[in-house]
Every structure is written in C-alpha cells, then in structure tokens.
Amino acid sequence: MKEEKNTNIADVSRRSFLKGGAAASAVAVVGTALPASAMTGGMNIGQEVADTHKWSWEEPAKPIAKRHIKKVVDTDIVVIGAGIAGLAAAISAAELGAKVEIVEKNKMPAFRGGHITALNSQVQQAMGIKNDTRQIIRELVAWAQGRVDEELLWQFFRKSGAAMDWATEIGKKHDLEVTMWEGYYKGPDYTEYPVTHFFHEKDADLSYVYGHSNGIGNATLVPAMEKEAVSKGVKVNYQTPSAQILRDETGKAVGVIAGKRGHYTQFNAKNVIIATGDYASNREMMQRFSPFALKADAQIYFPNKCNTGDGMIQAMQAGGAMQKHEPHAAVIHLEAGAASYGFLHVNAHGNRFKNEDVNTQSKSCTKELEPDGVAWTIYDKDWADQVKAQVDANIAGGLFYGQMWQPWGKGWNKEIELMTQEAHIKDGKIMVANTIDELAVKMGVPKVDLEKTIARYNDLHKMQNDPDFGKRKELLTPIIKPPFYAGKLYSTVLTMCGGLSTGSDLLVKDKNDKPIPGLYVVGAAQGDFFANDYPTICPGIGHGRCLTYGRMAGIIAAGGDVDKLMPSIDI
Numbered sequence: 001m002k003e004e005k006n007t008n009i010a011d012v013s014r015r016s017f018l019k020g021g022a023a024a025s026a027v028a029v030v031g032t033a034l035p036a037s038a039m040t041g042g043m044n045i046g047q048e049v050a051d052t053h054k055w056s057w058e059e060p061a062k063p064i065a066k067r068h069i070k071k072v073v074d075t076d077i078v079v080i081g082a083g084i085a086g087l088a089a090a091i092s093a094a095e096l097g098a099k100v101e102i103v104e105k106n107k108m109p110a111f112r113g114g115h116i117t118a119l120n121s122q123v124q125q126a127m128g129i130k131n132d133t134r135q136i137i138r139e140l141v142a143w144a145q146g147r148v149d150e151e152l153l154w155q156f157f158r159k160s161g162a163a164m165d166w167a168t169e170i171g172k173k174h175d176l177e178v179t180m181w182e183g184y185y186k187g188p189d190y191t192e193y194p195v196t197h198f199f200h201e202k203d204a205d206l207s208y209v210y211g212h213s214n215g216i217g218n219a220t221l222v223p224a225m226e227k228e229a230v231s232k233g234v235k236v237n238y239q240t241p242s243a244q245i246l247r248d249e250t251g252k253a254v255g256v257i258a259g260k261r262g263h264y265t266q267f268n269a270k271n272v273i274i275a276t277g278d279y280a281s282n283r284e285m286m287q288r289f290s291p292f293a294l295k296a297d298a299q300i301y302f303p304n305k306c307n308t309g310d311g312m313i314q315a316m317q318a319g320g321a322m323q324k325h326e327p328h329a330a331v332i333h334l335e336a337g338a339a340s341y342g343f344l345h346v347n348a349h350g351n352r353f354k355n356e357d358v359n360t361q362s363k364s365c366t367k368e369l370e371p372d373g374v375a376w377t378i379y380d381k382d383w384a385d386q387v388k389a390q391v392d393a394n395i396a397g398g399l400f401y402g403q404m405w406q407p408w409g410k411g412w413n414k415e416i417e418l419m420t421q422e423a424h425i426k427d428g429k430i431m432v433a434n435t436i437d438e439l440a441v442k443m444g445v446p447k448v449d450l451e452k453t454i455a456r457y458n459d460l461h462k463m464q465n466d467p468d469f470g471k472r473k474e475l476l477t478p479i480i481k482p483p484f485y486a487g488k489l490y491s492t493v494l495t496m497c498g499g500l501s502t503g504s505d506l507l508v509k510d511k512n513d514k515p516i517p518g519l520y521v522v523g524a525a526q527g528d529f530f531a532n533d534y535p536t537i538c539p540g541i542g543h544g545r546c547l548t549y550g551r552m553a554g555i556i557a558a559g560g561d562v563d564k565l566m567p568s569i570d571i
C-alpha cells in the first residue's frame with residue numbers, strides 16, 4: 001500500500017489563512033473523509049492539500065559571513081534581552097561569579113506595569129497574608145485545561161517567594177519598597193488571590209488616576225536591576241540586536257551573533273539565555289499563533305513595540321520548537337475604570353448579551369464576538385456608591401475594579417475612581433446624558449432597543465432575579481437616576497502568552513521534545529506555562545514568572561545550586 005503523507009491540522013489552518021481556494025478544498029476533505037478515516041483509522045485530516053507556503057521563520061537563516069563579524073567576545077553567559085527576565089538572569093549569574101554579557105536591541109532596559117505574583121514572600125508573611133497554594137495551582141491548571149507543563153507551574157510556586165525576597169533586597173539597595181496590592185475579586189465563581197506585589201519609591205503617591213503612576217511599579221524596579229547588574233560586572237550591550245543563535249556540531253548552543261548588519265559581534269558563550277519577551281508586535285506571528293487576538297481594539301508595548309518575537313524566531317531557526325498547544329493565550333485587558341465594572345453591557349444594537357459578572361479578560365474577549373466588536377457598559381448617577389458597596393461587602397472587585405496601586409488594607413477609593421471617570425469623559429471614552437434617548441444618540445445605538453433593554457434590566461433589579469443570563473441578584477443595579485453614563489469597552493492586547501517549548505530545566509526543546517543543551521528561555525518568550533486565556537486569578541503572574549524563572553535560569557547557567565539559593569516553600 002502506498003504510504004500516506006501526514007499533514008497536521010495546524011498546516012491546514014495556516015493554508016486556510018493564506019489561500020481561500022485551498023482552504024475550501026481542505027474543508028471539503030475534512031467534511032467527506034473524516035467519517036471514513038475514523039472507521040479505518042487510516043487517513044489524516046487535510047492530507048490531500050499540497051502545502052507550499054512557508055512562514056518567514058520557516059526559511060533557514062542565511063549563514064552570516066565571517067567578514068561581517070567585526071569583533072569576537074568570549075564570555076560565560078550571553079543573555080538576549082534586558083527586560084525584567086533577562087536582568088534577573090544576568091544578575092543571578094553574575095552573583096555566582098559568571099562573566100555575563102547582555103545584548104539588547106533598544107537603548108534602554110524594558111519595563112511596564114508592575115504587578116508581580118509571588119507566593120509566601122517575606123513581605124506577604126509580614127502582612128499575615130496566607131494562600132492555599134495547591135488550590136491556586138489546581139485552578140490555574142483548570143483554567144488551562146491541563147494544556148500546560150504542570151511541573152513548570154509547581155516549580156514557579158515553590159520558588160516565587162524566594163525570587164521576590166531576592167528582588168526585595170535589590171529594591172532596598174536602591175531605596176525601593178515593596179507592598180501588596182488589594183483589589184481582588186472575591187465572587188463565588190471567580191476569585192483573585194492575594195499574591196500581587198509591587199515596588200515603589202518610598203514617598204510615591206500610590207493614587208492611580210488614569211494611568212499616572214510616578215515612582216511606582218517596574219519603572220522603578222527594572223532600572224534598579226539594571227544598576228545592580230552593572231555593579232556586579234554585567235556588560236550591557238545596548239543597540240545590539242541578536243541576529244543568530246549559534247550551535248556547535250554536537251548541537252549545543254555556543255553563542256550569539258549580534259549587532260548591526262555588517263558590523264556584527266560574535267559572543268561565544270557556554271550558555272545562552274533567551275529573554276526577548278513576547279511577539280504581540282509581530283502580525284505574522286499573531287496570525288499564525290493567536291489570530292483571535294488581532295481583533296482587539298489596540299495593542300500596546302513599550303519601549304517602542306520591541307516585542308517582535310525575535311528570540312522565538314531565532315531559536316526556531318536554530319532548531320527549537322514552539323509550544324504545542326495552540327492558539328496561544330493572550331493578555332487582553334479592558335481599559336481600567338468604570339468600563340470594567342459589572343454593570344449592564346449592551347452591544348451595538350442596544351441589546352444585552354451576557355452575564356456581566358465576569359473578569360476583565362472575559363469581557364474584553366466576548367465583546368469581540370458582538371457585531372463590529374462593539375459593546376458598552378451603562379450605569380447611572382449612583383454608580384460609584386454601588387461599586388463601593390459591592391467591594392466593601394466582598395461580593396465584587398478585581399482587575400480593574402480598583403486602582404492599580406491600591407495598597408493592601410486601604411480599601412476602594414471612591415474619590416480616585418471619580419477622578420478617573422472624569423478623565424475618561426473628557427477624552428470621549430464615556431458618554432454622559434440626562435435621558436436614555438440622548439444617551440442612545442451619543443452611543444449611536446437604536447433608541448427603542450436601548451430603552452427596552454434598560455427597562456428590562458430595571459425589572460430584573462426589581463425582581464431581584466436574572467432569568468435572562470443568571471447574574472447574581474446583588475449585582476443587579478438600577479439605571480434610573482440621571483445623569484446616565486455609557487462607557488465603550490476598549491480591549492487592548494498587552495502581551496502574548498505562548499512561546500518556546502520548554503520544561504522545568506528551562507532549556508528550549510526541539511521538535512522531538514529533546515532539550516537543546518546550553519539554550520535557556522525565560523520570561524514572556526517561554527512557552528508551556530499558560531493556555532486558553534491569561535489567568536487573572538493571580539494578578540501579575542506574567543512578571544512573576546519572569547522574575548522567578550529569570551533568576552533560576554541565571555543560577556543554573558552559572559552552575560549554582562537553585563535549591564540552596566532559592567529555597568522552596570512547602571505546598
């Protein structure tokens with residue numbers, strides 16, 4: 001019998017994107033062949049469709065001619081990328097006496113946000129905050145439906161407290177303090193856990209009004225880490241993008257070629273650590289690995305959209321593989337402010353379409369399924385008191401109900417939230433009107449439908465029952481007192497959560513699941529940690545894994561003892 005050519009499902013979806021005709025025939029093959037193949041167990045979906053397209057990273061990298069390499073540097077470890085993950089790796093390796101070079105394509109280190117997940121840190125212990133870590137891990141695995149490396153998750157939770165304690169000491173040297181955030185959602189079906197740390201300057205004002213955070217977050221921590229790295233002898237080569245990862249004849253990673261075309265430096269190293277962040281600013285990778293995320297209203301990253309997936313591409317060209325589970329999860333948040341509370345949501349037709357008692361990720365993604373991807377949240381004059389009452393009664397809250405830097409124990413701050421709303425009104429993100437008719441006109445939705453939807457919602461409040469979508473009665477708030485407000489839900493991709501295939505040794509795996517010796521991956525470039533959706537039950541888990549695995553990879557690459565330097569917590 002003639003041997004059948006295997007073609008996997010991912011190849012079919014890739015073709016579907018590229019050529020309508022081929023996609024149509026692929027569907028036809030699936031439609032007719034599947035029952036037969038299911039019976040015979042013989043045929044593979046899509047096998048008859050010829051595959052000619054290659055994604056750009058599937059082309060082999062052209063070897064860089066020796067004449068273009070102007071300098072050779074011998075070192076112990078080369079780290080690609082000076083974000084939180086790369087700097088944690090570099091400092092940790094340098095502390096053990098390793099010679100470390102960082103190559104960074106920008107002029108400065110990268111930072112943003114500042115929530116950082118860690119479990120059982122000294123800061124947490126001093127505040128008397130306790131968590132059931134096994135329960136958290138079980139929920140994270142359930143969130144991902146098990147499509148992650150569970151060992152990687154367990155390892156993170158065992159070591160994150162030690163990583164945070166280490167970062168806290170670095171912060172102290174640079175006059176930074178660490179505190180815990182307090183804005184967690186405590187609903188019956190969805191709970192956010194008190195695991196979120198953030199750094200700030202000693203006298204920083206922690207009031208967060210519409211994005212103004214001076215002296216708070218990773219904008220304070222990461223520059224301190226950069227100074228720490230330099231003080232430990234790490235050489236940071238700015239404006240030096242990596243171009244190729246080098247492997248020797250045994251397959252071991254042995255260095256990186258980096259720099260400007262024609263003026264490259266070859267960094268020969270015993271170990272290479274990829275810490276280049278995610279790929280949300282690379283449309284081709286988005287289309288390949290997470291096309292739904294392209295529906296979001298915006299994508300932001302700073303500095304200057306540096307997250308173009310370079311490390312992943314260069315690792316793939318050197319024989320590494322991306323994680324197997326697709327599509328990749330994404331961090332897609334709604335903009336902070338009243339838009340992300342649990343008030344009535346309506347679509348562009350003025351119709352309600354969901355139970356609004358869900359987390360911010362769920363709202364930002366489900367609104368994309370509505371006509372034109374448009375949705376609004378509607379509330380009245382009493383909104384701030386209603387939210388405060390819900391948060392104080394522990395029946396709501398969470399990202400982004402409260403302020404970004406609301407310190408532990410300080411409660412929900414109505415005044416600050418009103419200031420944020422004012423700013424949103426000023427820049428046209430929230431409409432205000434004295435009648436529902438007027439509001440409908442400003443929103444551009446049909447008046448009659450909006451009136452009908454609001455009347456129905458007010459009835460549900462009176463009945464204290466939501467037979468339409470099952471929302472908890474405590475969250476059904478009336479919309480009767482002018483002025484009335486409509487906030488447009490605005491979804492923003494922050495970071496993609498899929499990356500290079502790896503395991504708890506942090507080595508990049510090849511297509512055959514074999515670790516590539518000497519090639520480590522940390523931070524947002526690392527795969528197999530998230531699946532389906534970004535798990536907001538641990539606000540700051542993105543940065544948390546950067547810090548923890550960055551530190552671990554640095555220690556391992558420098559030949560140190562991880563268990564001694566990062567004692568595990570009992571789980």
Ligand SMILES: Cc1cc2nc3c(=O)[nH]c(=O)nc-3n(C[C@H](O)[C@H](O)[C@H](O)COP(=O)(O)OP(=O)(O)OC[C@H]3O[C@@H](n4cnc5c(N)ncnc54)[C@H](O)[C@@H]3O)c2cc1C
Pocket residue numbers: 080081082083084085086103104105106108109110111112113114115116117240241242243275276277278300301302306307308310311493494495522523524525539540541542543544546
């Ligand atoms: C607005 C915003 C707020 C956020 N807030 C939070 C938050 O509060 N909590 C949280 O957990 N997560 C947050 N995130 C996500 C989080 O910032 C990232 O997941 C995380 O910082 C990734 O860190 P990293 O070190 O892996 O990558 P990065 O911080 O992106 O650093 C990677 C570095 O590698 C460099 N680089 C890239 N390619 C090359 C190359 N070829 N050669 C050399 N250098 C290269 C880049 O220039 C960059 O400096 C936020 C994201 C955004 C956009």
